[in-house]
Structures are given as C-alpha cells and as structure tokens.
Amino acid sequence: MAYRPRIYYSNAQKAEIWDRWQKGETLNSIGRVFDRPSSSIFNQLAPSGGIRPPIRQRSQLALSLAERETISRGIAAGQSMRTIASELNRAPSTISREIKRNGSSGQYRATHADQSAWDRACRPKPCKLSLSPSLCRIVVVKLQSNWSPQQIAGWLKREHPEDKSKHVSHETIYRSLFVQARGVLKKELQQHLRSRRAIRRSKHATLKRGGRGQIPHAVSIHERPPTVEDRAIPGHWEGDLIGGCKNSYVATLVERHTRYVVLAKVKNKDTESVISALIKQAKKMPDQLCKSLT
Numbered sequence: 001m002a003y004r005p006r007i008y009y010s011n012a013q014k015a016e017i018w019d020r021w022q023k024g025e026t027l028n029s030i031g032r033v034f035d036r037p038s039s040s041i042f043n044q045l046a047p048s049g050g051i052r053p054p055i056r057q058r059s060q061l062a063l064s065l066a067e068r069e070t071i072s073r074g075i076a077a078g079q080s081m082r083t084i085a086s087e088l089n090r091a092p093s094t095i096s097r098e099i100k101r102n103g104s105s106g107q108y109r110a111t112h113a114d115q116s117a118w119d120r121a122c123r124p125k126p127c128k129l130s131l132s133p134s135l136c137r138i139v140v141v142k143l144q145s146n147w148s149p150q151q152i153a154g155w156l157k158r159e160h161p162e163d164k165s166k167h168v169s170h171e172t173i174y175r176s177l178f179v180q181a182r183g184v185l186k187k188e189l190q191q192h193l194r195s196r197r198a199i200r201r202s203k204h205a206t207l208k209r210g211g212r213g214q215i216p217h218a219v220s221i222h223e224r225p226p227t228v229e230d231r232a233i234p235g236h237w238e239g240d241l242i243g244g245c246k247n248s249y250v251a252t253l254v255e256r257h258t259r260y261v262v263l264a265k266v267k268n269k270d271t272e273s274v275i276s277a278l279i280k281q282a283k284k285m286p287d288q289l290c291k292s293l294t
Contacts, residue, residue: 042198050197051179051200132166232257236257
C-alpha cells in the first residue's frame with residue numbers, strides 16, 4: 001500500500017483554509033481544494049478549536065528579519081557592534097542583547113533568531129474565567145445542567161445586573177471550551193453542548209443561505225397539478241434517495257397510481273450514479289410502466 005507524503009501547509013494556504021472555514025465550507029470541500037482528506041484539514045483547525053487565532057503583529061520597536069540579516073552579515077564581516085548599530089540606526093546595547101540572547105557571535109543566525117523572538121513574544125491574554133474561579137464554577141455547574149452558553153451569559157446578567165465582574169459572554173465560554181490551551185474548562189464539558197461538535201463553527205458561517213446544497217430552480221411539491229395529487233392518471237412517479245450506514249444508498253421510484261415501487265442500489269449519491277442505476281432498473285420494468293416513466 002502506497003502512502004502519500006505528509007503535506008506541510010504554507011502560511012498562505014493556512015490563511016485560505018481559515019477563510020474558507022469561516023465562510024461556512026465543510027472540511028470535505030476544503031480538503032478537495034488542496035487534494036487532501038478532511039482529516040488533514042481538521043488537524044489544522046483542531047488545535048484552536050475551530051476558532052481562528054488572531055493575526056500576530058510585530059511591534060515597530062522590535063528588530064525585523066531584515067535587520068537581523070544585517071546583523072548576521074555584519075558579524076560575518078567582522079564589524080563591531082557599534083558599527084552594526086550605526087548602520088541600523090539602533091543603540092549598540094540593542095545589538096549586544098540581540099546577539100547574546102540568540103547565541104554568541106559565532107552561532108548567530110538571523111532566521112533562527114527571528115523565529116526565537118517570535119516564540120518569546122507570545123503573551124496570551126488571561127481568560128476572564130481563569131481570573132475568577134467563582135465565576136468559572138458557576139459556568140461549570142450550568143454547563144453540567146445542560147445550559148447553553150447563551151443561557152448562562154443571559155442568566156448572569158439578570159442575576160448580577162450591577163456587578164460586571166460576574167458577567168461573561170457566551171463566546172468566552174465557547175472559547176474556553178474549544179481552545180484547550182487556555183486550561184480553564186475541561187473538554188468533557190463539550191458533551192453538554194447541543195451541537196456536539198468537536199470544533200467550533202459559528203451558526204452564521206454557512207453556505208446554505210447562498211443556495212449550496214439546494215436544487216437550482218426547484219419547483220415545490222405543493223405546486224404539482226391536481227391530476228398528480230388525486231392519483232387518477234398513471235404515469236406520475238415520485239423519487240427519493242435513502243442513505244444508510246457505511247455510505248450505502250438506495251434510490252426509490254414510486255408510481256402514484258399503481259403504487260409500483262422500484263428500488264435501485266447505488267454506489268454513490270452523485271447524480272450520474274443514481275441515474276445510471278435507475279436506467280438499469282427501468283429496463284426490467286413492465287413495458288407500460290416503462291413507457292410512462294420515459
């Protein structure tokens with residue numbers, strides 16, 4: 001069995017994954033864009049619980065990668081710290097601390113130093129629930145009672161209208177549940193949520209409103225003619241597709257006058273598979289019914 005090589009997503013690809021996820025696309029549809037399984041996309045979203053991490057920005061006072069490249073070239077050329085600092089319009093002490101922090105003059109590498117600075121700059125803002133154990137206990141008890149985060153947030157505002165320290169938004173509760181790196185609410189509490197999702201998706205992030213998953217120019221079943229409704233004339237058929245376990249599907253056709261039923265097992269639920277399976281079954285039908293179907 002041949003194994004596909006592991007894929008490493010670039011920053012641009014990761015940004016596109018998040019953009020598509022926030023627009024409401026499914027894991028399968030995003031995976032098809034990158035020719036990868038949905039599990040690969042899930043692994044990109046799961047560490048932050050399906051909640052897009054905020055875009056990190058470098059302080060204007062911090063050294064940039066280009067400046068670190070200049071430091072690296074200056075060290076290789078044997079320049080003094082004051083000379084490098086003068087070229088960058090920086091204080092010599094800034095250059096000295098930068099070199100000491102990322103090794104000695106002989107071990108300094110600009111790319112490694114820039115990534116190390118990026119890692120050290122992480123300063124996660126403490127969550128409100130982590131700063132207030134009493135509020136966290138209230139939220140846990142309500143979640144265990146199968147309250148939704150919206151209900152908890154609304155109840156806290158009504159119970160403590162003047163005490164804003166006892167107020168918490170429903171989004172904060174969701175983030176504390178799905179972003180386990182916060183270490184506030186245990187993952188087991190997710191089973192009390194009504195959505196039962198493993199990662200967070202906003203209820204507003206869906207493509208269904210844009211017509212995705214709907215038949216274009218579909219005619220409602222309520223608009224069918226009266227002759228179809230009273231079942232007096234043969235030749236009117238109703239079709240449906242039944243989905244079972246392990247991706248099994250059965251297409252059905254029912255003639256409304258005679259109640260003649262046609263069942264056809266299909267390999268997949270796409271249009272081509274369903275039509276080809278029904279054509280094969282139609283060839284086995286009585287001539288009269290087959291003519292009415294065509």
